[in-house]
Amino acid sequence: MAPRREARSGLNAGRSSRRGNKSWLENYLDWRQLVTFLTDPRKLSLTAKLFIVLEIILNVIVIQIVPYTEIDWRAYMQEVEGFLNGTFDYSKLQGDTGPLVYPAGFVYIFSGLYYITSRGVNIKIAQYIFAALYVVMLTLVFRIYARTKKVPPYVLILMCCTSYRIHSIFVLRLFNDPIAMLLLYASINAFLDNRWYLGSVLYSLAVSIKMNILLFAPALLVAYLWTLGLLKTLIHLFICALIQLILGLPFLLENPVAYIKGAFDLSRVFEYKWTVNWRFLPEEVFVHSYLHISLLLLHVITLLYCAPVWITYVKSYAKLKHIGKELKPQLRKKEKVDMSTVSQLFVYPLFIANFVGIIFSRSLHYQFYIWYYHTLPYIAWCTDYQTVLRLTILGVIEWCWNTYPSTVYSSAALHLCHIILLYGILKNRSNNAKEK
Numbered sequence: 001m002a003p004r005r006e007a008r009s010g011l012n013a014g015r016s017s018r019r020g021n022k023s024w025l026e027n028y029l030d031w032r033q034l035v036t037f038l039t040d041p042r043k044l045s046l047t048a049k050l051f052i053v054l055e056i057i058l059n060v061i062v063i064q065i066v067p068y069t070e071i072d073w074r075a076y077m078q079e080v081e082g083f084l085n086g087t088f089d090y091s092k093l094q095g096d097t098g099p100l101v102y103p104a105g106f107v108y109i110f111s112g113l114y115y116i117t118s119r120g121v122n123i124k125i126a127q128y129i130f131a132a133l134y135v136v137m138l139t140l141v142f143r144i145y146a147r148t149k150k151v152p153p154y155v156l157i158l159m160c161c162t163s164y165r166i167h168s169i170f171v172l173r174l175f176n177d178p179i180a181m182l183l184l185y186a187s188i189n190a191f192l193d194n195r196w197y198l199g200s201v202l203y204s205l206a207v208s209i210k211m212n213i214l215l216f217a218p219a220l221l222v223a224y225l226w227t228l229g230l231l232k233t234l235i236h237l238f239i240c241a242l243i244q245l246i247l248g249l250p251f252l253l254e255n256p257v258a259y260i261k262g263a264f265d266l267s268r269v270f271e272y273k274w275t276v277n278w279r280f281l282p283e284e285v286f287v288h289s290y291l292h293i294s295l296l297l298l299h300v301i302t303l304l305y306c307a308p309v310w311i312t313y314v315k316s317y318a319k320l321k322h323i324g325k326e327l328k329p330q331l332r333k334k335e336k337v338d339m340s341t342v343s344q345l346f347v348y349p350l351f352i353a354n355f356v357g358i359i360f361s362r363s364l365h366y367q368f369y370i371w372y373y374h375t376l377p378y379i380a381w382c383t384d385y386q387t388v389l390r391l392t393i394l395g396v397i398e399w400c401w402n403t404y405p406s407t408v409y410s411s412a413a414l415h416l417c418h419i420i421l422l423y424g425i426l427k428n429r430s431n432n433a434k435e436k
Helices: 001-040 040-064 073-084 104-116 121-148 151-158 164-172 177-192 197-208 210-226 230-254 256-263 290-330 338-359 368-373 373-380 387-401 407-425 429-435
Strands: none
Touching: 001 040, 001 151, 040 104, 040 121, 040 151, 040 164, 073 104, 104 121, 104 429, 121 164, 121 177, 121 338, 121 373, 151 256, 151 373, 151 387, 164 177, 164 368, 177 197, 177 210, 197 210, 197 230, 210 290, 210 338, 210 368, 230 429, 290 338, 290 407, 290 429, 338 368, 338 373, 338 407, 368 373, 373 387, 373 407, 387 407
16 A cells, blocks of 8 residues: 555655646746736837826826926916907017917917816816826827837836926926927827828927927928828928918918017027026027027038938838738738838938937927937937947936936036937948848
């Protein structure tokens, strides 16, 4: 009997060992799956949903716990109140911070917020509206990254969901910049979906909120010309211009000079005390016209230097899109074509054009961080730098934008990071074009 007991005991031990091995293997596979969700760009659409939910919770916590800080909201309400009272002369629309300097779309959007928030008094409602806008914009951003499949999910989660400054711009400051960027990302999504007319409408609406959206225009013009052709490009430019005309018509009829000068003033001088990027310069140099002209020339030269690669990218984009349309009817329902490379060909010029504009801006204020924040991971991953260096650059940029007031060191560090990223992009521009 003893041998049988020993045999049974040995059998049970073997089974326990196998169960133990299986459990270890399952844990290992589960761990690998978790790592894959965080590191594989193809898994972003799955992980993004979870972090969108977490963002909703985080924004509610921020609104409830962190005190609201008044900067421009009251001035916005004063500016649109004049319009709502029947004043259409832009030179007479003013607030505590000075005259109205945004296009007509801003007036209409914030007029709606004026009524929703009881004439701008109910700040909590405004904060929750901006929290909702933040979630919508983040969804649009994640959708672009999911289409391009270029950046690991953990990078986007670290960048897009952890920045104090970005959350502050939305729900603690209530600036108009987030609304403009939301419309911009909506337009890019429309373009990627091949809905060009909708994309043009959304893009023009974004411009009507704030002019920084024009920094994307050089690359978008290249996309129009090499994807749609000259005739359709003219049609889309007409659509963009017509929207601006319709929105601005009441003000143009009243005082066209005041509207154009106020809403599209390219010569406006920024205040030195708010600059984030030029603090290391003396104030007399900062306001000097020679600096502004030099920055404009460098901006144009850099755009011209990048343009040949953008044309190559967009031509390839148009060609591959056409091939994809031809192949689609021949594919079975379960068969899918990976269009991530195609999407990169379109997104790359837009993000880089905006980044170049940021680098050579006459001044960057704290709310301007939203102009390019969500494109930075993509830009960093367009270089051949090691991942550690990429993350370090993004971390230093975040530190620079969270240093208040800006210092000589923070502004110099910001320029250094921008230059390193630009160098990495320009260094690889020819190689990337050949790969595409």
